[in-house]
Amino acid sequence: MSLAKRIIPCLDVDNGRVVKGVQFVDIRDAGDPVEVARRYDKEGADEITFLDITASSDDRETIVHVVEQVAEQVFIPLTVGGGIRTVDDVRRMLNAGADKVAINTAAVFNPEFVKEASERVGSQCIVVAIDAKKVSAEGEPDRWEIFTHGGRKPTGLDAIDWARKMADYGAGEILLTSMDRDGTRIGFDLALTRAISEAVPVPVIASGGVGNLDHLADGVTEGKADAVLAASIFHFAEYTVQQAKEHMASRNIEVRL
């Protein structure tokens, strides 16, 4: 037996409510993050990630209460991302019961923040989220760049260099999202996933583009990801986490069943 590849359902939370429509038959209130998290835990999720997309910073306190409530009932690792800009933000999430905090835009604008945060709370708590987009033209060698603002603003940073730098600065894990694939349901950008996974010493979570269970398995076998993250295929109850794991196991991937 060796280390299992992880399956991580991701919940987008806006003002304390799960968005993108979760439709479980036996959940009374499908917008309640606590109920949804409990359901994923029951199905065998290896971790759960919350992405706070609340627009107003005044309402950011809401996610803290969500994490507190989930952490009282769900005993698997919890990651929280979205709007994390200071070491105080990191501490607040960890104190609420999060095990890891995902830092995205703030790392791009201030890489030293990643160093400071990992020195203060330990690398194991710091996930750096990378949003990458392919910028090489047809026929050129593959090249990806870091984008911010939901994939709208280029930064000029090469994705592979950036991932290496973030691992050097103390990221304990990389959450890699292909902005070309996000929401498309045609599968991960496997070349990107593999390039990043082979470039960094820390675990890589593949994200963006999952539309079926083979996509999850491909992320591991071809993308060399250590974990796979998906939102919509689990939200709409197309597949349960358990089914995803059984499928991965059928493709000879070690999972926790």
Place this chain on the structure above:
Amino acid sequence: MPEIAVVDYGMGNLRSVAKALEHVAPGHNIIITSDADAIDNADRVVFPGQGAARDCMQELSDRKLSNVVLKAAREKPFLGICMGMQVLLSHSEENNGVNCLDLYPGEVRFFGANLKDDKGDKLKIPHMGWNGVHHKKSHPLWHDIVEGSRFYFVHSYYIDPEDQAIVEATTDYGFEFVSAIGRDNVFAVQFHPEKSAQDGLQLLKNFSKWNGQ
């Protein structure tokens, strides 16, 4: 009401440990404390921790908790978790070398930058995720936990105790490392039972009922 003290020395989030204990041991009073008397008076002690070895030892020293932790480890049911297990050994390689509590002779070592699996693929550090825990002998803390069950790990260093008789479990990551140790009233694990779903909760429940023998 019997009391379980979770030792607070500023290293990591203790809320998860306390919440998990509350969940499985409703008949116990769970306290998170850095008060030496409170630790000394508790019926059971949980010694968690995450972060770097140097910071852990520094915090234990600043808060004058080393002696009371060692005393608890001699006297009552005691559960070390993650860094709370590692610092029970003599010395850690982390941070260019740190002397630890020396309850068990041995060294805490880095996994190494060139760790490979049996297919020759490079293994990531930290060792993060769910891996199998193989029991080396029976112990009350394994009650109702199937041999080989997966627990959640996150660490870059592993323990290498001199006395193999204290090894309670091992796990494979590039090689077989020691993932649980025990002697008399002490049990200590590298993984995080508070984050290991049902099996982790079962281990904590077993601890809450264990008389230390």
